[in-house]
Amino acid sequence: MSNFAQEFVDAGWEQKCSQPLRKDDQMNKKSIGKLFGYFQSAEGSAYIFLLPSIILLLMFNIIPLLMAFGLSFFDVPMTLDSAKFIGIENFRDAFSDSRFINSLKVTAIFTAIEVPVQVFGAMIVAAFIAKNDLKNKFFRAIYFLPVICSATAIGIMWKMILHSNVGFFTYALSTMGLGRINFFNDVHLTIFTVAFISIWRSFGISAIIYVTAIQNVNSSLYEAAKMDGAGSLMQFLNVTVPSIRPTFWFILMTRFAGSLQIFDIVFMTTNGGPNYTTESTVTYVYSRAFSSGSQMGYASTLSVILFVVIMIVTVIMNKRMNAEE
Amino acid sequence: MIRSKSIKKTILGIPVFIVLTILALMVIVPLLWLILSAFKNEKEILSYPPTFIPKGLTLTNFAATAKRIKIITYIKNSVIYAGVTTFLAVIVNSMAGYAYARKKFKGKGAFFLITLATMMVPFQVIMVPLFLVVYKLGMYNNYLGLIIPRIAVAGSIFMMRAAFANLPVELEDAARIDGLSEFGIFWRIMLPQVKSSVICLTILSINGSWNDLLWPMIVASDTHMRTLANGLALFVGQNSIQYGASFAGALISLLPMLVLYILGQKYFVEGMASSGLKS
Numbered sequence: 001m002s003n004f005a006q007e008f009v010d011a012g013w014e015q016k017c018s019q020p021l022r023k024d025d026q027m028n029k030k031s032i033g034k035l036f037g038y039f040q041s042a043e044g045s046a047y048i049f050l051l052p053s054i055i056l057l058l059m060f061n062i063i064p065l066l067m068a069f070g071l072s073f074f075d076v077p078m079t080l081d082s083a084k085f086i087g088i089e090n091f092r093d094a095f096s097d098s099r100f101i102n103s104l105k106v107t108a109i110f111t112a113i114e115v116p117v118q119v120f121g122a123m124i125v126a127a128f129i130a131k132n133d134l135k136n137k138f139f140r141a142i143y144f145l146p147v148i149c150s151a152t153a154i155g156i157m158w159k160m161i162l163h164s165n166v167g168f169f170t171y172a173l174s175t176m177g178l179g180r181i182n183f184f185n186d187v188h189l190t191i192f193t194v195a196f197i198s199i200w201r202s203f204g205i206s207a208i209i210y211v212t213a214i215q216n217v218n219s220s221l222y223e224a225a226k227m228d229g230a231g232s233l234m235q236f237l238n239v240t241v242p243s244i245r246p247t248f249w250f251i252l253m254t255r256f257a258g259s260l261q262i263f264d265i266v267f268m269t270t271n272g273g274p275n276y277t278t279e280s281t282v283t284y285v286y287s288r289a290f291s292s293g294s295q296m297g298y299a300s301t302l303s304v305i306l307f308v309v310i311m312i313v314t315v316i317m318n319k320r321m322n323a324e325e
Numbered sequence: 326m327i328r329s330k331s332i333k334k335t336i337l338g339i340p341v342f343i344v345l346t347i348l349a350l351m352v353i354v355p356l357l358w359l360i361l362s363a364f365k366n367e368k369e370i371l372s373y374p375p376t377f378i379p380k381g382l383t384l385t386n387f388a389a390t391a392k393r394i395k396i397i398t399y400i401k402n403s404v405i406y407a408g409v410t411t412f413l414a415v416i417v418n419s420m421a422g423y424a425y426a427r428k429k430f431k432g433k434g435a436f437f438l439i440t441l442a443t444m445m446v447p448f449q450v451i452m453v454p455l456f457l458v459v460y461k462l463g464m465y466n467n468y469l470g471l472i473i474p475r476i477a478v479a480g481s482i483f484m485m486r487a488a489f490a491n492l493p494v495e496l497e498d499a500a501r502i503d504g505l506s507e508f509g510i511f512w513r514i515m516l517p518q519v520k521s522s523v524i525c526l527t528i529l530s531i532n533g534s535w536n537d538l539l540w541p542m543i544v545a546s547d548t549h550m551r552t553l554a555n556g557l558a559l560f561v562g563q564n565s566i567q568y569g570a571s572f573a574g575a576l577i578s579l580l581p582m583l584v585l586y587i588l589g590q591k592y593f594v595e596g597m598a599s600s601g602l603k604s
Contacts, residue, residue, distance in 0.1 A: 045507035046428035050436055053421035056477035060455060061443040067454035125348065128341050141590060142349045145356065148582045148593065150536035152554045153575035156561055157359040160568060168358055168375045200351070205597055212598045232337070261449040264538050268558060282449045289453045290543060299453045307450040314445070
C-alpha cells in the first residue's frame with residue numbers, strides 16, 4: 001500500500017492531479033488562518049473584545065435614537081402593522097397639545113425646585129460631613145440609604161406617610177395645629193410633594209460626590225488660608241468652592257438632565273394628578289405610547305422634543321463651564 | 326486664644342449637628358416606619374391617630390401579598406433579571422473597557438465616539454423605539470427582551486476602562502511571553518487585578534436592575550413576566566389597594582438591597598461617585 005503510494009507520488013501523479021484544488025485550498029486556509037490569527041493578535045483581538053458591546057449599543061441605543069427621529073414623522077400604531085408618513089404634523093400637533101405644553105411646564109417647575117437643592121444644598125451638607133470621623137461616616141451612610149431603595153418602595157412609603165387621613169406625618173402636623181394637609185391632592189401643593197420625594201431619594205448621591213471632591217482638595221490650600229487668618233466660612237468660600245468647580249458643573253448638568261426626565265416617583269405617587277399638575281413630560285410620553293391609544297409616532301415626536309431640550313441645556317452649560325476654565 | 330477658638334467651634338458645631346441629625350431622621354424615620362408598618366395589621370394601619378410602634382406584630386400582610394399577587398414569580402423574575410443582566414454586563418463592559426484602555430487598533434476613535442454618544446442619550450428618550458425594536462425581534466414579554474438591551478452600558482465601560490488603564494504594562498507582556506492567548510491575558514491576568522471595580526460594577530448593576538421600574542413596565546407587562554418593582558407598582562396602582570400587603574411587598578423589595586448595602590457600602594459609594602449617576 002505504502003509502496004503504491006510512494007510510486008504514485010514519485011510519478012508526480014498526485015501533484016498533477018490535485019494541484020489546482022490544493023492550491024486553492026491552501027490559499028483559503030491561509031487567508032482564513034491569517035484572519036483568525038489576526039483576531040488572536042494583540043491588536044486584532046481588540047475587535048473581538050469590543051464586538052458584543054458595540055453590537056448591543058448600536059441595536060439598543062443608536063438605532064432606537066435614529067428611529068425616534070424617524071418615527072416622529074410617522075403615524076404608527078402599537079402593532080406596527082402600518083406606518084403612515086405624515087411629515088411634520090406630529091410636531092405641529094405637539095406644540096398645540098395643551099397637555100404636552102403643560103407637561104413641559106411641570107417638568108420645568110420640577111427642575112427649578114430640585115436642581116438648586118441638589119446642587120447647593122448637597123454642597124453645603126457635604127462640606128460639613130467631609131471630614132473622615134466616625135460621626136460623619138455615620139451621617140454619610142444614612143444619607144446614602146434612599147439611593148439604594150426602589151422608587152416603588154419609596155412611593156408606597158411616602159404615599160402612606162403623607163396620606164391625607166391616616167398618614168403619620170400628616171397626623172404629626174395636625175397635632176401642631178396645621179390641620180390635615182392634603183399632600184397628594186392639591187393642585188398647588190402636590191408638585192412640591194413629588195419634588196420633595198424625588199430630592200429625598202437622590203440627595204445622597206449628590207452629597208457623596210461632593211464629599212469625594214472635597215476630600216480631594218489639596219490640604220495645603222487650607223493651611224495657607226488658615227495662615228492668612230481665614231475662618232471656616234472663608235475657607236469654604238475661598239478654597240473649597242473654587243476647588244470643586246468641576247464637580248459642581250458635573251452635578252449641575254447631570255441633575256438638570258435627570259430632573260428633565262423625571263418619571264418613577266411621579267408614576268408611583270400621583271401618576272400626573274391632580275388635574276395633570278404633576279404630569280411630567282416623560283410621564284405623558286409613557287401614557288401616550290403605552291397606555292392610551294398607543295401612538296408610537298406621536299410619542300416619539302414628544303421624546304425627540306424633550307431630547308432637543310436636554311441637548312440644548314447641556315450644550316449651553318458645557319460652553320459656560322469651558323469658558324470658565 | 327486657642328480656647329476661645331475651640332469654644333467658638335463647638336458653639337457653631339451644635340446647630341450644624343442638629344441640622345445634620347434632623348436630615349438623618351428625615352431619612353431614617355420614614356424607612357423605619359415602613360419596616361414596622363409591614364408587621365401591623367390592616368386595621369392598625371388605617372387607625373387614627375396613626376401608630377409608629379406596632380401594637381402587635383403579625384405576618385398576615387406577607388400572606389396577603391402572596392395571595393393578592395404572584396409575589397414568588399415576581400421575586401424569581403427580579404432575581405433572573407438582576408442576576409443574568411449583571412453577569413453579562415460585567416463580562417461585556419469589562420471586555421470593552423479593557424480594549425479601550427489597553428489596545429491600539431484602527432477605528433478606535435470611531436468606536437469610542439459611538440460608545441460615548443450613547444451616554445448622552447437618556448433612556449427615557451429612546452424608550453418608545455426601543456420597545457418597537459424589542460417587539461419586532463420577538464423579545465416582548467420574555468427574559469431576552471428584558472435583559473439583552475440592558476447589558477451594554479457606556480458608563481460601566483468607562484468605569485472599567487479607567488480601572489484597566491492604571492495597570493502596569495509589564496503584567497501584560499509577561500503573560501504574553503508565557504504564551505497566554507489574548508483572552509486568557511484579559512480573563513486570567515488583567516481582570517483579577519481590577520477586582521474592586523468589578524465588585525462596584527456588580528453591586529451597581531444588581532441594584533439598578535432590581536430597582537428598575539420603567540423598562541420592566543414597558544417590556545414585561547404580562548403577570549408571569551413582571552418583576553418585583555413593576556409588579557408591586559401595578560398592584561399599588563389598582564384602586565382596591567391593600568395597604569398592609571403593599572408594605573410587605575415594599576419591605577421584600579427593600580431587604581435584599583439593604584443587605585447588599587450593609588455588606589458593600591464602600592463599593593456602592595465608590596461606584597456611584599466614579600461612574601457618575603443614574604436618573
